[in-house]
Amino acid sequence: RTLRIGLIPGDGIGKEVIPAGRRILEALPASLKLKFDFVDLKAGFESFEQTGSALPDATVDVLRNECQGALFGAVSSPTHAVKGYSSPIVALRKRLDLYANVRPVKTVLNAAKPIDMVIVRENTEDLYVKQETTRDTPEGKVAEAIKRISEKASFRIAAMAGDIALRRQKIRESSPSIHSKPLVTITHKSNVLSQTDGLFRTVSKQALSDPKYASVAIEEQIVDSMVYKLFRQPEDYDVIVAPNLYGDILSDGAAALVGSLGLVPSANVGEGFAIGEPCHGSAPDIQGKNIANPIATLRSAALMLEFLEEPEAAAKIYAAVDANLEEGKLLSPDLGGKATTDEVVEDILRRL
Amino acid sequence: RTLRIGLIPGDGIGKEVIPAGRRILEALPASLKLKFDFVDLKAGFESFEQTGSALPDATVDVLRNECQGALFGAVSSPTHAVKGYSSPIVALRKRLDLYANVRPVKTVLNAAKPIDMVIVRENTEDLYVKQETTRDTPEGKVAEAIKRISEKASFRIAAMAGDIALRRQKIRESSPSIHSKPLVTITHKSNVLSQTDGLFRTVSKQALSDPKYASVAIEEQIVDSMVYKLFRQPEDYDVIVAPNLYGDILSDGAAALVGSLGLVPSANVGEGFAIGEPCHGSAPDIQGKNIANPIATLRSAALMLEFLEEPEAAAKIYAAVDANLEEGKLLSPDLGGKATTDEVVEDILRRL
Ligand SMILES: CC(C)[C@H](C(=O)O)[C@@H](O)C(=O)O
Ligand SMILES: CC(C)[C@H](C(=O)O)[C@@H](O)C(=O)O
Numbered sequence: 001r002t003l004r005i006g007l008i009p010g011d012g013i014g015k016e017v018i019p020a021g022r023r024i025l026e027a028l029p030a031s032l033k034l035k036f037d038f039v040d041l042k043a044g045f046e047s048f049e050q051t052g053s054a055l056p057d058a059t060v061d062v063l064r065n066e067c068q069g070a071l072f073g074a075v076s077s078p079t080h081a082v083k084g085y086s087s088p089i090v091a092l093r094k095r096l097d098l099y100a101n102v103r104p105v106k107t108v109l110n111a112a113k114p115i116d117m118v119i120v121r122e123n124t125e126d127l128y129v130k131q132e133t134t135r136d137t138p139e140g141k142v143a144e145a146i147k148r149i150s151e152k153a154s155f156r157i158a159a160m161a162g163d164i165a166l167r168r169q170k171i172r173e174s175s176p177s178i179h180s181k182p183l184v185t186i187t188h189k190s191n192v193l194s195q196t197d198g199l200f201r202t203v204s205k206q207a208l209s210d211p212k213y214a215s216v217a218i219e220e221q222i223v224d225s226m227v228y229k230l231f232r233q234p235e236d237y238d239v240i241v242a243p244n245l246y247g248d249i250l251s252d253g254a255a256a257l258v259g260s261l262g263l264v265p266s267a268n269v270g271e272g273f274a275i276g277e278p279c280h281g282s283a284p285d286i287q288g289k290n291i292a293n294p295i296a297t298l299r300s301a302a303l304m305l306e307f308l309e310e311p312e313a314a315a316k317i318y319a320a321v322d323a324n325l326e327e328g329k330l331l332s333p334d335l336g337g338k339a340t341t342d343e344v345v346e347d348i349l350r351r352l
Numbered sequence: 353r354t355l356r357i358g359l360i361p362g363d364g365i366g367k368e369v370i371p372a373g374r375r376i377l378e379a380l381p382a383s384l385k386l387k388f389d390f391v392d393l394k395a396g397f398e399s400f401e402q403t404g405s406a407l408p409d410a411t412v413d414v415l416r417n418e419c420q421g422a423l424f425g426a427v428s429s430p431t432h433a434v435k436g437y438s439s440p441i442v443a444l445r446k447r448l449d450l451y452a453n454v455r456p457v458k459t460v461l462n463a464a465k466p467i468d469m470v471i472v473r474e475n476t477e478d479l480y481v482k483q484e485t486t487r488d489t490p491e492g493k494v495a496e497a498i499k500r501i502s503e504k505a506s507f508r509i510a511a512m513a514g515d516i517a518l519r520r521q522k523i524r525e526s527s528p529s530i531h532s533k534p535l536v537t538i539t540h541k542s543n544v545l546s547q548t549d550g551l552f553r554t555v556s557k558q559a560l561s562d563p564k565y566a567s568v569a570i571e572e573q574i575v576d577s578m579v580y581k582l583f584r585q586p587e588d589y590d591v592i593v594a595p596n597l598y599g600d601i602l603s604d605g606a607a608a609l610v611g612s613l614g615l616v617p618s619a620n621v622g623e624g625f626a627i628g629e630p631c632h633g634s635a636p637d638i639q640g641k642n643i644a645n646p647i648a649t650l651r652s653a654a655l656m657l658e659f660l661e662e663p664e665a666a667a668k669i670y671a672a673v674d675a676n677l678e679e680g681k682l683l684s685p686d687l688g689g690k691a692t693t694d695e696v697v698e699d700i701l702r703r704l
Contacts, residue, residue: 077543087543127499132547140503143547147479147499151492189597191429191439195484195495198433224604225633231583231608245541249601252576256583281577 006070012282014073055088121247262293276300358422364634366425473599614645628652
């Protein structure tokens with residue numbers, strides 16, 4: 001099988017980590033019978049400055065018509081409002097209907113406080129519909145934004161969370177884990193937002209009441225309390241499902257628990273399509289120095305493969321990354337090491 | 353001076369901690385020349401069940417017409433949607449225009465990792481305007497909520513944050529602290545919400561550019577990154593100002609850093625009026641057991657006094673609480689101790 005993969009480095013360290021993602025895919029053992037074909041695509045602030053578009057139509061068209069997956073690096077947000085510029089990754093998620101943003105956060109097993117959770121973030125609506133208006137009043141400007149929660153999007157994201165919980169349980173049967181049974185925690189703020197978050201809550205419960213999830217325990221947490229618990233008892237959580245904005249916040253919080261955003265992957269997942277995307281940003285402060293941690297991108301490539309139904313190839317990448325971290329000799333500076341991006345990549349390729 | 357204070361225990365452990373708040377106010381030394389006069393007021397789920405109203409008009413009227421301040425315990429949220437019930441504390445904040453929710457989070461000075469920050473949360477708007485609608489579509493229900501950000505509310509909350517930064521700096525002149533200079537961190541998500549959070553960001557910067565804040569450093573953080581930093585480098589933060597919902601989430605996150613929500617106070621502050629409110633909830637699981645930690649409420653009483661221009665009285669309460677914690681002998685179970693609520697209160701009263 002040959003997979004055609006779009007490569008969208010974007011800005012800043014995106015240009016350093018996406019090539020690492022390409023290298024690991026190319027280095028997968030031939031025995032997997034998996035080939036890759038790459039196409040370079042533009043998006044981001046540099047693209048905006050050069051072409052007038054942060055997300056050129058050509059990028060969306062090639063992804064939609066030719067590719068099965070993609071790797072997306074990071075984009076710089078301008079520090080001042082720039083007319084006509086808006087985040088290409090948010091637009092891409094919506095235009096390709098990549099309705100789930102899946103963010104696993106996991107320590108290596110020998111960690112002092114092992115955690116192993118995945119945040120399943122709704123990826124198309126909530127405040128990210130970006131419908132905003134501003135009006136002048138005698139007391140000054142008043143701006144409003146719409147937070148939209150739909151039954152359809154809530155149902156499918158909760159079902160995705162249930163499926164992931166089952167899949168994780170399956171994998172655990174053959175490898176050690178801190179969890180004994182699958183758990184999905186529904187996060188919302190329905191004590192204040194009874195209609196929007198209330199709908200998310202009700203529909204999520206309904207989706208997860210399907211008999212196929214009978215083995216999955218279901219809990220709920222108000223988002224503020226979820227953040228509290230995330231920091232007090234992170235080891236308790238398995239799969240957390242949340243509307244878009246809470247998922248954004250929770251996944252950065254969870255990343256803090258494993259020591260560096262440079263370790264945390266994500267996948268933007270739709271029907272038969274997945275974009276791997278490291279959770280970190282474009283990090284202009286370290287760009288061009290060859291010290292960015294490539295692990296978030298390597299794990300994102302693996303996560304993309306999982307959702308393209310190539311779990312074996314994904315497992316190989318995860319294992320090689322874990323082996324590098326467990327040995328702890330060649331680490332990038334964000335983890336307290338001195339290795340360059342290239343040295344980390346090469347160490348991991350050797351372990352494939 | 354005599355202050356008339358409303359006591360609103362609400363539900364659950366609110367009934368155990370609010371009496372503790374009353375006791376500490378009554379026990380303040382006579383040399384302060386401060387007297388209190390208390391009035392018991394109803395609110396909460398029990399009030400809703402008994403009177404049909406979670407926030408009886410009488411409660412609001414007495415507070416508005418007779419009181420200078422109040423102590424609010426906690427209220428239970430029904431586990432299922434109950435027609436006509438909505439959170440009385442959210443309503444009270446808006447009806448009395450208590451525009452700032454001030455939440456200091458501080459370890460004792462001998463802590464291994466000392467932190468000392470205050471979260472200044474806008475308290476009247478954002479998604480808490482609770483304007484929601486639901487419509488049926490061919491694809492199922494779609495619910496929408498309004499997030500409202502105004503120039504007026506953003507300006508005054510940022511100015512409050514600046515004032516608090518200056519006041520904290522003043523107190524530090526005469527007592528040891530981990531901070532050398534005042535810092536206000538503006539939190540928002542303007543990379544996605546360019547109009548609403550963009551307005552909050554611009555107006556906050558404008559408010560803090562007043563020459564009276566010249567000694568205060570100003571920074572900004574995107575909310576997801578703020579949560580990440582909160583957990584990685586909490587010692588860096590002094591005053592954090594945020595729109596309502598982010599402030600809600602950040603303050604629970606910060607509470608996790610000091611070990612227990614049972615330690616964290618808040619004040620809902622308007623012009624010449626303040627309601628002290630522990631950050632914890634009604635905790636039905638431990639209600640009636642006399643083991644709730646009273647410290648969040650005692651500190652909330654002190655915080656109320658600060659905003660009623662009684663800093664000396666406030667300082668006495670803070671010092672007594674810190675002394676109890678520093679000794680670490682009489683602690684409630686949430687802190688790993690075995691003391692009852694009453695024992696903790698009595699130990700602290702002795703130290704006044
Ligand atoms: C850059 C930003 C628009 C984005 C988001 O909020 O989704 C980022 O924080 C992320 O988590 O992917
Ligand atoms: C109970 C709830 C409505 C409230 C809020 O969201 O403001 C609480 O979380 C708080 O922080 O005071």
